[in-house]
Amino acid sequence: MERFGTLSFGHYGPLGNGRQLTAGDSMLQAIDLAQGMDDLGVDGAYFRVHHFARQQAAPMPLLAAIAARTRRIEVGTGVIDMRYENPLYLAEEAAAVDLISDGRLALGVSRGSPETVTRGYETFGYTAGDERGADLAREHFDLFLRAVEGEGLAERDPLSPFGGGSGRQRIEPHSPGLRSRIWWGAGNRDSAEWAGRMGVNLMSSTLLTSADGRPFDILQAEQIDAFRATWSAAGHEGTPRTSVSRSIFPLTTAEDHMYFGGRQDGDQIGIIDGMRSTFGKTYAAEPDELIEQLKNDAAIATADTLMLTIPSQLGVAFNLRIVESFAKYVAPALGWVGTRV
Known part of the structure; x- marks a missing residue:
């Protein structure tokens, strides 16, 4: 784990007992948490993107704000649903955030989850050919990638008073x-194999649309191996990055035990998008026990990046303590070398 x-x-909304976490609270707290993690030397702050829900739906302003308030932490998404996106506008926004952050953007995109x-996405003005919209997502992604690569996409107007010329403009x-x-x-x-052929990095999902009786981490490790093999076979240069996400809670205080003690469970099987799927388990234990459990997670062992899913409704101080505990007591045993902890 590098x-x-x-x-x-x-998530934002009612918290119970008359308390309310507003959309503004959620974003401002995300900025504060990212600043704290930047000081700790944590490597990244990533955000799920969902439309028509009390969650992050327009991540670019948030990522730009975090980038402007931090020095080294990677900012990113996991993932933007390409069915909803204007590919060229997304490419412009992504380039702007990448420049503001001095190359710290890790932009995760995909077909998205239900x-x-x-x-x-039809309300946003886009129509898919198949029921799940996979064709629409990949069509948008293809144009987005061409734009990011700097391909000329619009014919210049030779009569334009703003430069004109001939050829196509990126x-x-x-x-x-x-x-x-x-x-x-x-x-x-x-x-995953398609991503390898396309030559982009891999964010392995929090669930896999496979349920053959084997543990989630084994299925996920095989997915990562297949991605890397396809990347190499396609002749791409360099080494692609791979990430997995887990719910991991080092129990170091009475409050940690109150919230997450006894919460550890096994893999879960469920139906999503009409397919039988496997969901990863939650890890919650004292640091020494947690280290041994995570060392036996095949996907964590093979991926270079681990994303901790955090209970953002519990506030900045709580989440920063969870992250700091992981950085101090657990991550070094998994191979991570911090720069500020």
Whole structure:
């Protein structure tokens, strides 16, 4: 494990007992938490993106704000649903955030997970050919990637008073290194192999649309291996990055035990998008026990980046303590070398 960061689902709304976490609270707290993690030397702050829900739906302003308030932490998404996106506008926004952050953007995109509405992307003005919208997502992704690569996409107007000329014009701004910082979120082996052929990094999903009786971590490790093999076979240069996400809670205080003691469970089997799927388990234990459990997680052992899913509704101080405990007592035993902890 070379890097670790947090994956926030960004939920907001009623908290019980008359308390309320507003959308503004959620975003401002995310900025404060990212600043604290930057000081600790944590490697990344990533955000889930969901539309028509009390979660993050427009992540670029949030990522730009975090980038402007931090020095080294990677900022990213896991993942943006490409069915909802104007590919060229997303490419412009992504380039802007990448430039503001000095190359610290890790942009995870994919078909996305099921939403709270039916075919919500049609309300955004996009129509898919298949029921799940996979064709639409990949069509948008293809154009997005071409734009990120700097391909000329619009014919210049030779009569324009703003430069004119001939040939085709790329979108602006353009961030030259952004192509290497694009990730595809994959929930099965086929999607991971497709990402390998495309030459983008892999964010392995929090669930896999496979349930053959084997543990989640074994299924996920096989997915990562297949991705890397396909990447190499496609002839891409360099080494792709791979990430997995887990719910991991070092129990170091009475409050930790109150919230998460006894919460550890095994893999879960459920139905998503009409497919039988495997969901990863939650880890919650004293640090020494937690280290041994995580060392036996095959996917954590093979991925280079681990994302901790955090209970963002519990506030900045609580989450920063959880992250700091992981950084001090657990992460070094998994191979992570912190720079500030």
